[in-house]
Amino acid sequence: MAVLENRNPDRDDLLSRRLVAALYPLLILAVLPTVAAWAATFKPVQVKAAFIYSLTNFVHWPLKAAKEVDLPFVIAVLSDEEMARNLEIITRGDRIQGRKIVVRSYDTVDEIAYCRVLFIGAAAKTPIRDILKRFHSKNILIIGDTDHFTHQGGMVGLVQRGKRIHIEVNLEMATGAGIRFDSKLLKVADIVHAGN
């Protein structure tokens, strides 16, 4: 207490004013990133959409598929509107191998026609095995985000473990469909050995 009383209030005031004046811009700058950092976590669906987009750069489709140069590059999404919307935004105005990217959203398997990438949403009603059987011979990269997707025979699984999204790859299934992955992708991915 004694120490406090001995201090010069005017000097104290002046000091605090100067200090605040000097610190205020810093304070604002400091607050901004804090707020931003607090908010800067991403929705799983956004990160998964980004994964799907960048995966296309590390996947080699068989020659037959590459001949479809004048067709758009179709990414089909089954039973996941949110994913379709996010993919639509992320691919807007982009091209893959010179082909225009088109995202199409479907509610049932029966509606799906031609596509190069198929994302199977968790809400899909048809069992995954049935969907895989149906599209296996058509050189389609089949991606899913359910827990045991690759174990069930899916080619690429985007699985959330803790706070991160992991890529799982089932090489046997992909090879069977004539699809090859770049080694860069395989470095990041977990390889799953499970046939059908």
Next chain:
Amino acid sequence: MPTRNANRAHRTILIWLFLFCIMLQTPFCLAGNGDSTATLNYLKQLSIEQLAALEVTTASKQSEKLSDTAAAIFVIRSEDIHRGGFTSIPEALRMVPGLDVARIDANKWAISSRGFNAWFANKLLVLMDGRSVYTPLFSGVYWDVQDTFMDDIDRIEVIRGPGATLWGANAVNGVINIITKKARNTRGGLVNVGAGSQQAFGSARYGGRIGKDAWYRVYAKQFDRHCFENKHGENGGDGWHGGRTGFRADWNRSDQTAVTLQGDIYTGESGTASTFSLLDQTYTRYDTAALSGGNLLGRWTQTVSNDASFSVQVYYDRTVRDMQILSETRDTVDFDFQHTLRIGSRNNIIWGFGYRLTHDNISGSELMWFDPDSRTDNLFSAFIQDTITVLPERLYLTLGSKLEHNDYSGFEIQPSIRIRFKPHERQTLWAAVSRAVRTPSRADHDLHLLIDAFDTGATRNVVYLQGNGDFDSEEVTAYELGYRLIPWSFLSVDLASFYNVYHNLRAALPATPTPPWTTYPPPPKRIIPMELRNKFHENAYGLEVTGTLEIFDWWKASASYSWIQLHLFASETENSSNLELGEGSVPCNQFSIKNYFDLPGHLQLDTLFYYVDDLPDLGVPSYCRLDVRLGWRPVKNLELSLKLENLLEADHMEYSDIQGIQAAKIPRSIYGKVTWRF
């Protein structure tokens, strides 16, 4: 001192300036982050390694995984409704473990969870797309007007145990939340036509797109259900027919903004046979209720950022039930606001407030009337709930409370504490303690009901039951413990147990009789009143287990078992008639097995088996019930199905005559249905 004051003032200004700047910045930060185009454009530049290192948020309240809920929850999915071939919502509810569904007659069901089951069961909250459908008249649900286009139901979430903190009063023993599909998911046409031994029905829906971001659907349905027989083999007078039409439109202006507008109107008639005795004579009375009503609901949901969203909901609802004994017209307007936000990495908060206004006009009869005959009531409510991540991926704590003010019992606080522990990815252990109240209904306060009349000498005695303006809320404190286990991906087990302590349960007690007075014409009359009071206490405990097995794609099976014990006791020994149904009026043991088979040739075979224990106090013996459905899709757009109900017996009783309502025998029945999609 002046300098010190100036200093303080200066500091205050600075603090305000500082806060103001934060306020200015926050919307920019949130808006910037909420804009998913910017977020996605940022994400697409990242390398695959960078993406793999990113942290993502986990689900919000709506998308919370079933296995991650610290409550006894069961979800009936649209597949279950389809495979069960249900033509009404109450019949679908039978499959919920621990829920007691007893059909009283062709158009009435007694549905409750964890005890207290009757047609006037009053401890359950039922919502359809966010619209509360229990009637404030007696706090129960008229199931004969709760309907929609069955194929458009997305899911029915059933929570056993108190859900009052989030959902509000009346969620004492459970919440039933009926949720229809988004209009986007019901595109195209669907027509159902069916007929059988007990019913004939037809319904149609068409959904489409308006512009780029909006979807709509409209539906209409009509049905006619035949009378059952009462226990003497006579016509039960309980026929039921009706029609309804409705729509839903969803507009997703962007990823962040969603607007829904939906509504229904309906009309119908349902019959009731009631028994009452006057002057040593027993009368049976047939009364037909003319039913009509409608509702309109609007909801606006706005995502502010990845961590925050809010929704505003407004609805208007009108119900008219016109019977000889009692006619009721009720108008309700409801407003709700809800805000979900994440603070830091550990706190997930949901809070909101609401207001409901309900106005009724009741015209009674010489047997039953309400005083006053018209009333307007207000309900104010607010709630907050915080889910705290104590240990990420392991331990969560949920604290919350609802605060309500109603015109009958004033302020009510309904807090809860829930804890969820995941020792392993495939195991969840949860526990909860919560308090909930059943606020007084209009009947508890204002009912007048003629129970009996008898002559003693020259005097006629008239026994009345009357409501009590001092009737207070019934309360429960519930202790719950649950465990979920997924030992293999094809098997899951869900176990829930509870111990409930109820206070202030309703009873009818004698009040002071009036002296006989001379009336003209004679005889002189004496009124013997009974009044409603909070008197009983009860302890209830029980266990519910469900196992689901999906070994093969072509076979899904699940079994469930529930066990309940009730002990009802009065606070004082006094002559009273118990209006709450005690230990002998709930099935002690219930058991069910559900099987869905996908057979070759586009055939589906589905079986639902139920065992329900006896109700000794009501004189209802135990029964087994087997319902079988056979479905065939010869071509993609066409489905033919056949449903057989009560295959095991010609008929059985599921309930008995209480509170004057005659129960009917539930007969074996069959119907066929054609479904065409286009």
